[in-house]
Amino acid sequence: MTDQTHSKFSQNLLWRLKILTFTSGAVVMGLEIVTSRILTPVFGSTIYTWGSLIGVILSGLSLGYYLGGKLSDKHPNFEKICGIVFSVGLFIVGIPFFASSVIDFSQYVLPVPQYTPLLATFLLLMFPSVLLGFVSPYVIKLGTSSLHRVGNISGNLYSLATVGSIFGTFTTVFVLIPNLAVNQIIFGLGIALVGSSLIGLKISPKIIAMAIVVTLIIPWSSLSINTISHNGTLIFEKETLFSHLDIIEFGDNRSLYLDGLRHSSMNMDDPLDLVIDYTEYFHLGMMFNPTATNILFVGGGGFTGPKNFLDLYPQTKIDVIEIDSDVIDVARDYFNLEKNSRLQIFNDDARKHLSTFEKKYDLIILDAYASNYIPYHLMTDEFFKIVEKRLEPNGVVVSNLIGSIEGNNSPLIRAVYKTMQGTFPVSYIFPTEDNPAFVQNIMIVSSNEPYEFDRKLLLEIAQSSPIDYLDDELQEKEHFYEGLVDVSDVPFLTDQFNPSEVLFNPITQSSFTQDFQNSLPKENQHREDMVNLGLGISLSLIGLVWVIYFKKKVWIVSEK
Structure with missing residues (x-):
């Protein structure tokens, strides 16, 4: 081989190594x-x-750098590293099919809130992270033709891997997640790795890759593959920036x-009805302050509360702060949210908005919390002081x-109650279930005004009101908590110290949010299960064919 021919061969190899490096860097961050x-729908x-995701990825890459370096010194071969990348791509393509089983297994063997997501993340991401860690040391070994160029080559390739990671991060966050379903993104990441690896593989892997693509693009795969099954009939689905x-x-209900x-949830025959019981407790605010005219809802959802208040209290003006613009859009498209001169909607983070918006309110309803997400910045002393500034006397x-x-x-x-007491001199607690030890919606009503209410007085107000809510609830003493709330063993929450995840991880418990879901029949679920099973079996067979080929035609041959 002449020097010129060798130079062209080296340049061609280097470009292929760069493609492999960039793609691997992009995929590892996109996958994370x-x-x-x-994981979030299950673990919050x-x-x-997030600690599990970051830690497992870094651990896997670190181990991969070490093992990949040792492997590259023994038998450096471009086809082998391409085969390894192909294997990772095939594994990633299969993640949507076995993720649910992995999560269920993790919850069964390690039902500890702090460590269950770590185990699930380890089982899902450790293998691809380790193998993708092989790429950097391996391509440096292959790309360095002489010792005096090792610094230049390694610097270029490491830089390219980092650029790929940046590209994968921004593309996933700003392009893929807002526009594609999760399973489609994962399939795309896997196929991207498979496609990049083909530059160093022969004809048989290309046929296998084509089989993977055909399997994934058939009409079956348009079905949703999620860790949580849909109950009822799915009429709209989207990955928003937040969830x-x-x-x-299901029946007359749309949720x-x-x-x-x-x-x-909305009763389609009666869109203004309050389907979920806890939303009736929003009317406590009007019982405490019946002259309220300016009302703020923090958290929109399906806008059930704001619609109900607009209909029942014609003297009021309602503002709503909702952080997710897609939630606002679906409320308009699917939950009968109509334009109203008395309704103003702000698409913003509540704390940010209240910090800069000077308007004051007679009633503020905080409904931004969920059983799988704790917005810690909306439950600190600093936040409640901001809320207090936006309240009328x-x-x-x-x-x-x-x-x-x-x-x-x-x-x-109890920690939130203790924190609110630091700002508001009076607070009342209203459980929505009969047993105070149950996981449930709990309303804390606070004010700077030293309102003096007991359950009987509130019941009299409810019974004399034309608004037919909370009459039955307040007849039961369990819905007006009169016990002493012990706050001696819980922290006062601040921006500097807010261990909210440690205090309580609601998603690990069997809570009221599961009752409605478990009571619904899974329409079309059998068909989805059969299709997903068919896809999983097809990909498993393709994977088996690839493992046999890789072992006999790539791994062993490259070591001879």
Whole structure:
């Protein structure tokens, strides 16, 4: 081989190595981000979930760098590293089919809130992370033709891997997640790796790759593959910037689900009816302050509360702060949210908005909490002081929280109660279930005005009101908590110290949010299960063919 021919061969190899390096860097970061959309509906968007994702990816890459370096010194071969990347791509393509089983297994063998997401993340991402870690040391070995160029080549390839990671991060966050379903993104990441690896593989892997693509693009694969099954009939689905959004119909009810949990329901025959019981407790604010005219809802959902208040209290003007623009859009398209001169909607983060918006309110209803997500910046002393500044002197705050007042699941509720007491001189607690130890919606009503109410007085107000809500509830003493709330063992929550995930991890408990879901029949679920099973079996057979080929035609041959 002449020097010129050798130079052209080296340049051609270097470009192929660069393609492999860039793609691997992009996919590993894209996979980390999109996997959060699989884990969050089950484990919540907590420090444990994100810590597990970051830690497992870094651990896998570190181990991969070490093992890949040793392997590249023994038998450096471009076809072998391409085969390894092909294997990772095939594994990633299969993630949507076995993720649910992995999560179920993790919850069964390690039912500890702090560590369950770590085990699930390890089982899902450790293998691809380790193998993708092989790429950097391997391509440097292959790309370095002489010792005096090792610094230049390694610097270029490491830089390219980092650029790929940046590209994968931004593309996944700003392009893929807002426009594609999670399973489609994962399939795309896997196919991207498979496609990049073909530059160093022969004809048989290309046929296998074509079989993978054909399997995934057939009409079957348009069905949803999620870790949480849909109940009822799915009529709309979208990955928003903040969550996985589903609109489900069952009988006369239409429900909004975010990350698999119901946030709002509407009776299609009576759109203004309050289907979910806890929303009736929003009217406590009007019982405390019947002259309220300016009302703010923090959290929109299906806009059940705002619509109901607009209809029942014609003297009021309603503002709503909702952080997710897609939630606002589906409320208009699917939940009869109509234009109203008395309704103003702000698409913004509540704390940011209230910090800059000077308007004051007679009633503020905080309904931004969920059973799988704790917006910690909306439950600190600093936030409640901002809320207090936006209240009129006789203004009232109704805060909807999820947890319990007594027992093992009570620390978060008691910590928020303790924190609110630092701002508001009076606070009342209204459980929505009969047992204070149950995980449930709990309303904390606070104010600067020293309102003096007991359950009988509130019951008299409810019975004399033309608004037919809370009459039955307040007849039961369990819905007006009169016990002493012990706050001695819980922290005062601040921006600097807010261990909210440690205090309570609602998603690990059997809560009221599951009752409605479990009571619904899974329409079309059998068909989806059969199709998903067919896809899984097809990909497993393709994977088996690839493993046999890789072992006999790539791994062993390259070591001879």
